[in-house]
Amino acid sequence: MGLDIRWPIGLMFTLIGLLLTGYGAVVSSDHAISLGININLIWGIILLVFGVLMLLGAITGSKKNPPSA
Amino acid sequence: MQPIQLQWIDYTVLIAYVAFVIGIGWTLARYMKTSSDFLTSARSIPTWVTGLAFISANLGALELVGMAASGAKYGIATAHFYWVGAIPAMIFLAVFMMPFYYGSKARSVPEYLKMRFDERVRALNSIAFAVMTIFASGISMNALAKLLTNLLPWQFAYNFGGLHLGSYDVYLWICSGVVLLYVLKGGLTSAIYTEVLQFFMIVLGFAPVVYLGLKDVGGWHAMNGSLQTVATDHGFAADAWSSAWKPVLAGPTHNPMGVDIFAMVFGLGFVLSFGYWCTNFLVVQRAMAAKNMTAARNTPLVAAVPKMFFPFLVIVPGMIAAALCTLPDRNYRIPPPIISQADYAKAIDAVKSASPADSEAAVKAVGDALGKKVDAAKIASLVAADAGGKLSDADIRQGIYNSVAENDYDEVILSLVKKYCPPGLLGLALTALLASFMSGMAGNVTAFNTVFTYDLYQAYIAPNKSDNHYFWTGKVITVVGIVLSIFAAYFASMFLNAMDIIQLVFGFVNAPLFATFLLGMFWKRATGTGAFLGLFGGIASSALFHAFTTIPGNLDASSHIVSVAKGGYLHVLQVFPSEMAQNFWLAAFAFTVCFLLTLVISLATPSRKTDADLKGLVYSLTPKIVDNNIPIYQKPAVVGIVLLIVCVILNFIFF
Numbered sequence: 001m002g003l004d005i006r007w008p009i010g011l012m013f014t015l016i017g018l019l020l021t022g023y024g025a026v027v028s029s030d031h032a033i034s035l036g037i038n039i040n041l042i043w044g045i046i047l048l049v050f051g052v053l054m055l056l057g058a059i060t061g062s063k064k065n066p067p068s069a
Numbered sequence: 070m071q072p073i074q075l076q077w078i079d080y081t082v083l084i085a086y087v088a089f090v091i092g093i094g095w096t097l098a099r100y101m102k103t104s105s106d107f108l109t110s111a112r113s114i115p116t117w118v119t120g121l122a123f124i125s126a127n128l129g130a131l132e133l134v135g136m137a138a139s140g141a142k143y144g145i146a147t148a149h150f151y152w153v154g155a156i157p158a159m160i161f162l163a164v165f166m167m168p169f170y171y172g173s174k175a176r177s178v179p180e181y182l183k184m185r186f187d188e189r190v191r192a193l194n195s196i197a198f199a200v201m202t203i204f205a206s207g208i209s210m211n212a213l214a215k216l217l218t219n220l221l222p223w224q225f226a227y228n229f230g231g232l233h234l235g236s237y238d239v240y241l242w243i244c245s246g247v248v249l250l251y252v253l254k255g256g257l258t259s260a261i262y263t264e265v266l267q268f269f270m271i272v273l274g275f276a277p278v279v280y281l282g283l284k285d286v287g288g289w290h291a292m293n294g295s296l297q298t299v300a301t302d303h304g305f306a307a308d309a310w311s312s313a314w315k316p317v318l319a320g321p322t323h324n325p326m327g328v329d330i331f332a333m334v335f336g337l338g339f340v341l342s343f344g345y346w347c348t349n350f351l352v353v354q355r356a357m358a359a360k361n362m363t364a365a366r367n368t369p370l371v372a373a374v375p376k377m378f379f380p381f382l383v384i385v386p387g388m389i390a391a392a393l394c395t396l397p398d399r400n401y402r403i404p405p406p407i408i409s410q411a412d413y414a415k416a417i418d419a420v421k422s423a424s425p426a427d428s429e430a431a432v433k434a435v436g437d438a439l440g441k442k443v444d445a446a447k448i449a450s451l452v453a454a455d456a457g458g459k460l461s462d463a464d465i466r467q468g469i470y471n472s473v474a475e476n477d478y479d480e481v482i483l484s485l486v487k488k489y490c491p492p493g494l495l496g497l498a499l500t501a502l503l504a505s506f507m508s509g510m511a512g513n514v515t516a517f518n519t520v521f522t523y524d525l526y527q528a529y530i531a532p533n534k535s536d537n538h539y540f541w542t543g544k545v546i547t548v549v550g551i552v553l554s555i556f557a558a559y560f561a562s563m564f565l566n567a568m569d570i571i572q573l574v575f576g577f578v579n580a581p582l583f584a585t586f587l588l589g590m591f592w593k594r595a596t597g598t599g600a601f602l603g604l605f606g607g608i609a610s611s612a613l614f615h616a617f618t619t620i621p622g623n624l625d626a627s628s629h630i631v632s633v634a635k636g637g638y639l640h641v642l643q644v645f646p647s648e649m650a651q652n653f654w655l656a657a658f659a660f661t662v663c664f665l666l667t668l669v670i671s672l673a674t675p676s677r678k679t680d681a682d683l684k685g686l687v688y689s690l691t692p693k694i695v696d697n698n699i700p701i702y703q704k705p706a707v708v709g710i711v712l713l714i715v716c717v718i719l720n721f722i723f724f
Contacts, residue, residue, distance in 0.1 A: 002100040003093070005118055005262050009269060012089045016082055016497065023078050023493045033491050034281055040493040043277050047497075050273065 004061055010054030017048030073220055073487055079496025086500045087247055090266065090507075094251030094259045104539040107256035108519040109176050110358040114258070118265055119364065120371025123355040125264035127376075128271065129209060129509035130502055133383055137485075138478035140387020141403060143325045144296060144310030145723050146317060147387070148380040153338040156373050156716045158346035160709040163369040166347050167356060167705075168694055169590055171365040172685050176357070178350040179524040185589045185686045187597035187677075188528070193604060195524035197578045198350055199517055203550065204571055206513035207557020213506035214241035214558065216483075220499070241558055244503075248510045249551045253544060257358060260508070260515040264355075267504040268375070274501030275382050281489040282389035285399065295392035302395075310391065313723040327647025336653025340660040344583035351516045362694065366705040373712050377719065390481045401488065404480035405441065405473035412439050417465050425453045435469065447472035514550040521546045569634050577615070580656040581607020581663030588667050593680070593687045599671030607663025614655045618643045 024041030619637030
């Protein structure tokens with residue numbers, strides 16, 4: 001159906017991943033609430049990796065099956 | 070519920086998500102040309118997408134909230150709703166039933182019933198289903214609007230010529246508007262795509278909460294250690310919260326669910342589970358949208374993989390919460406029911422004016438002010454600590470909060486999110502919750518519009534029109550469905566008890582359904598009259614079963630029943646140890662009645678369908694699908710067996 005869903009998933013998680021990573025890296029706090037872990041930074045990177053993998057999948061997919069429309 | 074302080078980063082995540090789902094709808098809009106594109110996705114979607122949507126349509130927000138609540142109340146045995154109550158049925162659907170649904174070219178489950186039996190069975194099923202989806206979507210939206218009213222800082226109060234609009238109304242209409250926007254643009258494909266997006270949001274949004282929670286209670290083994298305290302405190306054997314099977318095998322009085330092994334395996338594992346997974350069009354519709362037969366059959370199998378491991382995401386948080394309560398230095402309790410600020414103020418005054426010498430009077434005064442049961446010892450020590458004005462109002466308030474002896478288990482998941490998520494992650498987790506509420510509405514509305522358009526409108530109101538006509542009908546019905554859902558949400562917010570009764574009635578309607586499908590698909594002699602009367606008999610028998618049985622809490626001192634909703638209002642023949650046990654037995658009973666009635670009436674009535682009519686609809690008259698040309702890892706039977714083995718292993722690990 002026209003749109004490869006990996007595009008929106010990839011784009012959205014790349015964006016949210018970047019946001020959280022940036023926020024975790026820049027905003028300083030004591031991280032007491034998350035048991036002393038900078039969870040935004042760590043989880044942001046994980047989301048970013050997931051988003052980029054999805055985008056890579058979408059790019060390879062569009063090369064394999066060029067959209068007919 | 071205390072309001073949460075949200076930062077700009079949280080709002081950004083939330084807005085990004087909403088922008089993406091609307092964007093998906095707009096992008097898909099140009100591919101929507103026929104009614105089939107809009108209502109059935111023109112059977113064009115790859116397996117992994119339909120598979121994740123299949124599971125996501127089931128994983129509504131209410132499921133998330135409810136499973137965490139059950140995890141806290143019953144422990145790891147809650148996983149039976151997954152390992153017993155879902156996986157076997159999903160595999161059965163894939164291997165045995167999908168060939169008929171997909172192969173018959175039916176566009177909906179009721180349409181299959183019409184092909185197999187007759188119009189009466191279809192009408193009964195489609196009307197019940199249409200009403201049910203509207204209520205389900207309304208319940209979901211009501212919960213979402215309430216959540217946002219409590220969560221977001223903006224409060225609204227408008228007045229249009231006597232018509233008051235509060236925050237609840239504004240949030241309800243905005244969220245419904247967003248759903249309308251993307252469903253109307255992209256139809257079923259929109260709903261399926263956003264369900265996949267929601268799937269990843271939930272997994273990636275809640276995994277860090279589970280991780281932090283487990284770390285906080287000291288890891289898996291330490292959590293089980295704490296849960297032993299929980300179990301013995303409740304008067305059960307030490308493993309009642311941390312073992313899945315042993316407490317159930319020990320009998321209904323030895324597990325917090327109060328169920329016996331027959332009710333668990335036959336009632337939940339067979340009747341309820343197969344009845345839901347194999348006949349509910351909301352989930353089956355996702356598999357029907359797949360691009361070919363193999364993809365359609367593999368859809369429930371793809372879905373079974375995450376489903377099997379969901380307990381660690383949705384039930385473990387509840388177990389963490391229960392374990393946290395035994396660790397005093399973590400300063401956590403399962404949230405009490407919502408108490409208004411005014412009641413808190415009254416209770417604070419009661420504590421201040423109480424004399425430490427007469428703690429009994431203080432306990433009564435605080436309990437009366439809150440309208441809730443309170444822990445006498447905690448109030449007494451609070452009054453003693455205050456001793457005529459030593460504590461601040463905030464400290465007293467906290468003390469009162471901690472002493473309320475009632476728990477609102479539905480707040481467990483949100484309380485953990487609040488406890489562990491810093492800004493940023495908080496936005497992600499809350500967006501995941503919001504996403505699942507909205508997709509709950511979208512899923513129900515897309516199932517509703519298909520059933521309404523094809524099974525009610527095209528079948529009875531306006532047959533033989535052009536496809537364009539049905540395409541536009543589908544769109545109009547989508548709007549109607551959303552508006553009806555909004556009314557259902559208001560109804561749920563105003564008459565909570567009526568809603569419980571409505572859901573009870575749907576339970577009666579659904580309980581016998583699988584018997585009809587089972588006989589229809591595997592016994593060619595089953596007739597339309599047999600199926601129709603059998604279904605009616607099954608529904609009536611579940612209502613009667615409910616009227617003659619009840620649970621201990623529903624009987625007062627003189628053995629009179631307290632609430633009609635909990636059964637026993639005609640006569641009490643049987644008292645079940647818990648509502649869950651009553652439900653499971655009711656389902657087992659209704660299934661058996663429907664099965665026997667359909668069998669006997671079918672034999673007594675002539676079959677109007679020839680063998681040729683039933684080709685592709687009944688097992689014995691359908692050529693077996695030959696899976697030779699597909700790789701072994703895609704063969705449904707092979708994959709199904711592997712999944713079943715993994716599921717059995719999981720049960721043994723947590724035995």
